[in-house]
Amino acid sequence: MRRFLIIPIAIAALLAVVGLWSNRPTTAAAKPTAAPKQVEPGAKPYEELVASNFERSETIDNPWWPLEPGTQMVYEGFTEGDGEKLPHRLVSTVTDLTRMVAGVRARVVHEADYTDGKMIEQELAYFAQDKAGNVWHLGEYRETFEDEFVGGRIFYPGQPEGAKGGIMVPANPQVGTPSFSEGYVPPPFMWTDRGRVYQLGQKTKVGTGSYDDVLVIEEFDENYPGAFQLKYFAKGVGNVRVGWRGTGADKETLELMKIERLNDQQMEGIRANALEMEKRALIYCTLPPMERAVRAN
Numbered sequence: 001m002r003r004f005l006i007i008p009i010a011i012a013a014l015l016a017v018v019g020l021w022s023n024r025p026t027t028a029a030a031k032p033t034a035a036p037k038q039v040e041p042g043a044k045p046y047e048e049l050v051a052s053n054f055e056r057s058e059t060i061d062n063p064w065w066p067l068e069p070g071t072q073m074v075y076e077g078f079t080e081g082d083g084e085k086l087p088h089r090l091v092s093t094v095t096d097l098t099r100m101v102a103g104v105r106a107r108v109v110h111e112a113d114y115t116d117g118k119m120i121e122q123e124l125a126y127f128a129q130d131k132a133g134n135v136w137h138l139g140e141y142r143e144t145f146e147d148e149f150v151g152g153r154i155f156y157p158g159q160p161e162g163a164k165g166g167i168m169v170p171a172n173p174q175v176g177t178p179s180f181s182e183g184y185v186p187p188p189f190m191w192t193d194r195g196r197v198y199q200l201g202q203k204t205k206v207g208t209g210s211y212d213d214v215l216v217i218e219e220f221d222e223n224y225p226g227a228f229q230l231k232y233f234a235k236g237v238g239n240v241r242v243g244w245r246g247t248g249a250d251k252e253t254l255e256l257m258k259i260e261r262l263n264d265q266q267m268e269g270i271r272a273n274a275l276e277m278e279k280r281a282l283i284y285c286t287l288p289p290m291e292r293a294v295r296a297n
Contacts, residue, residue, distance in 0.1 A: 040178060040179060041178070042178040043178035043179045043180070043194075044178075044180070044181060045181065046164050046166070046181045046184055047136075047164065047165065047166045047167050047180060047181045047183075048164075049102055049104070049136070049138075049157055049164065049165045051102065051103035051104050053130045053131055053132075054104045054105075054128055054129075054130050054131065055131055057104050057105050057106065057128040057129055057130065058098045058105045058106060058107045058128065058293070059107075059129065060107055060127060060128070060129045060135055061129070062129060062133050062134070062135050062169055062171060063235045063236060064169050064173065064215050064233040064234075064235060064238070065135050065168070065169040065233055065238045065239065066236065066237075066238060067094045067107055067109065067127060067135075067238070068094060069094050069095060069096040069107070069293070070094065070096065070261055070262045070267055071093070071094045071259065071260075071261060071262075072091065072092065072093040072094075072258075072259070072260045072261075072262050072266075073091075073092045073093075073238070073239075073256055073258070073259055073260075074089070074090070074091050074092075074256070074257050074258040074259075074260070075089065075090040075091075075092070075242070075254040075255060075256055075257065076088070076089050076090075076207070076254065076255065076257045077089075077242070077252065077253040077254035077255055078252075078253055079115060079250065079251070079252050080250065080251040080252075081250035081251070086115050086116045087115070087116055087117065088113075088114070088115055088252065088253075088254065089113075089114040089115075090111060090112070090113050090114070090254060091111065091112045091114075092109060092110070092111045093109065093110045093111075093262065093270050094107065094109050095107075095108045095109065095110055095267070095270055095271060095274055096267060096271065096292055096293050097271060097274055097290040097291065097292055097293075098290065098291050098293055099126060099287070099288060099289075099290045099291070100288045101126050101128070101138040101139060101156050101157065101165075102138065102156065102157040102158060102165065104128050104136075104138060105128065106126035106127055106128040106138045107126070107127050107128065108124050108125070108126060108274060108290060109124070109125045109126075109127060110122070110123070110124055110125075110270055110273070110274050111123050111125060118145075118147070119145055120144065120145055120146075121142060121143065121144055121145065122142075122143050122145075122273075122277070123140050123141060123142040123143065124140060124141045124274055124277055124278070124281075125137070125139075125140040126138040126139050126140060126156060127168070130171075132171045133171030133172070134167050134169070134170050134171045135167065135168050135169040136165050136166065136167055136168065137165060137166055137167075137168045137182055137183050138156055138157060138165045139154070139155050139156025139157065139159075139163070139165065139183075140154070140155065140156075141153075141154040141277060141278075141281040141284075142154070143277065143280070152277075152280055152281065152283070152284060153189070153284065154281055154284050154285055154287075155185045155189060155191070159285055160185070160186065160189070161186075162184075162185075162186040163183075163184065163185045163186065163189075164181070164183060164184045164185075165183055166180065166181040166182040166183035166184065166193075167180045167181070167182065167195070168182055168195065169215075169217065169233065170197070173197040173200065173215050173217070174197060174200075175197050175198070175199065175200055176197075177196075177197055178196075179194045179195060179196040179220075180194065180195050180196070181193075181194055182194060182195050182219065190223075192221050192222070192223060193219055193220070193221055194219065194220055194221065194222070195217050195218070195219050195220075196217065196218050196220070197215070197216075197217060198216045198217060198218040198228075198230065199214075199215070199216040200213075200215055200216075201213055201214070202214040202215075202216055202232070204232050204234075204240065204241050206240050206241055206255035206256045206257070207255055207256060207257035207258065208237075208240065208256045208257065208258065208259055211232075211234035211237065211240055213234075213235055214232050214233065214234050214240070215232070215233040215234075215235075216230055216231070216232050216233075217230070217231045217233065218230050218231075218245070219231065224248065226246045226247040226248070227244075227246045227247055227248035228244070228245045228246045229242065229243075229244055229252065230242065230243040230244060230245060231243075237256075237259070239256070240255070240256040241254065241255050241256065242254040242255075271292065274290065275290065278290055
């Protein structure tokens with residue numbers, strides 16, 4: 001659910017082919033060239049991934065963001081930028097596939113992103129939960145479309161050199177605790193997102209119902225001061241809303257409209273698409289194969 005730097009199509013196509021697609025929001029700030037700094041006292045510039053801190057890591061049952069295989073969540077909203085407000089739809093499916101990433105077995109989540117009715121991106125994202133209960137983001141393979149496939153790019157800890165994983169949802173979120181790195185990817189990707197517990201005990205109403213005791217995490221990048229994406233997490237459900245506060249040329253709002261438990265036939269289609277994406281990902285780097293875990297009935 002991160003916005004992308006807008007690049008002229010001819011240049012974007014070239015960058016996509018060589019795997020250099022950028023994922024930063026468009027703002028008036030100059031394109032960053034430096035690694036992130038410590039943003040406040042007590043905050044780590046990066047989260048250090050230690051494989052021994054993970055066990056059954058593909059089982060993600062953090063109450064704020066459970067990722068149960070076979071769960072599909074559909075979000076609808078709008079993107080705003082360059083004077084345009086366009087309908088936006090995101091379909092996120094927790095697959096029954098896992099992958100070893102940097103010595104940690106990660107759960108694979110497929111996301112399809114639609115703007116104004118057209119799929120503009122799809123990705124395979126890798127998540128894992130450590131023994132303490134923190135949910136980590138361990139990279140992604142993302143494809144971009146301009147009516148047809150344009151190209152892809154991939155990153156995960158160590159690929160490209162210097163890339164790191166990060167925490168998306170902490171095990172015990174508390175207001176006032178230091179921010180945390182959601183991952184780092186060096187130039188030309190330049191992804192330096194951070195998260196902070198912004199609010200607890202909030203209420204929100206979306207298409208799937210009303211939720212109490214909601215956690216709000218604000219995501220930001222010190223290279224783009226004043227721009228914050230807000231993610232609302234309901235216990236036992238996960239991310240139910242995406243909002244925005246502050247300044248920035250591009251804004252995104254989404255709310256959860258449908259939660260569905262996919263049947264075996266539907267999951268087979270998602271799995272087949274993910275495996276086809278994996279074949280294309282091999283253009284950019286060598287990957288260990290994804291593996292299927294059979295669901296318990």
